[in-house]
Amino acid sequence: MTIKLGVPSKGRLMEKTFDWFGARGVSLARTGSDREYAGKVEGIDGVDLVLLSASEIPRELAAGRIHLGVTGTDLVREKLGLWEQQVEVMAELGFGRADLIIAVPQCWVDVDTIDDLDAAAAAFRKTHGFRLRIATKYHRLVREFLRENGVADYQLVDSQGATEGTIKNMTAEAVADITSTGETLRANHLKILSDGMMLKSQATLFRARKAPMDDAERQVLNALIEKMGM
DSSP states (O other): OOEEEEEEOSHHHHHHHHHHHHTTTOEEEEESOTTOOEEEEESSSSEEEEEEOTTTHHHHHHHTSOSEEEEEHHHHHHHOTTHHHHEEEEEEOSOSOEEEEEEEETTOTTOOSHHHHHHHHHHHHHHHSSOEEEEESOHHHHHHHHHHTTOOSEEEEEOSSOGGGGTTTTSOSEEEEEESSSHHHHHTTEEEEEEEEEEEEOEEEEEESSOOOOHHHHHHHHHHHHHHTO
């Protein structure tokens, strides 16, 4: 039996993860073509590399099908209810940084805070007869944040594409999305609410709390933790 390590299967997250492990003496590599999700691990015995999409890794950790996984904080907290009972943070990797924020049109000059948004939502419903729409991929996190801040008069609309474009397309009045530089928001004439930061996310190495391990696998995990300096 081996320890299974889940890593994003493509793009900069995969490359940066490979670099992070490589700098600590563990070499991760993809084998075969870009269409094959196979990999190898060198520098430590008993660890298998599993290449998955970043959004699949929280689910696989929660199910105990992988022991360790690298993915964004935002994805773990969005996809796993009571996430701290299901996974443990082993290390923050220092890349893949992004902020989950709420943004509104720049022309809303009187809306700068969550309280302003709450007032605007009430006025919007009174004027238009339906709730102000917030486009997002992060339904759990947005609902929790707005509930904690006393905002109730809104509806979430699912956005799996370019969330910033939903306002221009008149399918939403506000957005809740991940941003790293804010450039796309500005290009779409949106502004972040001054207190609209919901979460600072980055690539993180998580351990599955419920993944079964025998004594040999526990020894491998301890050896990996020691080698990584965690």
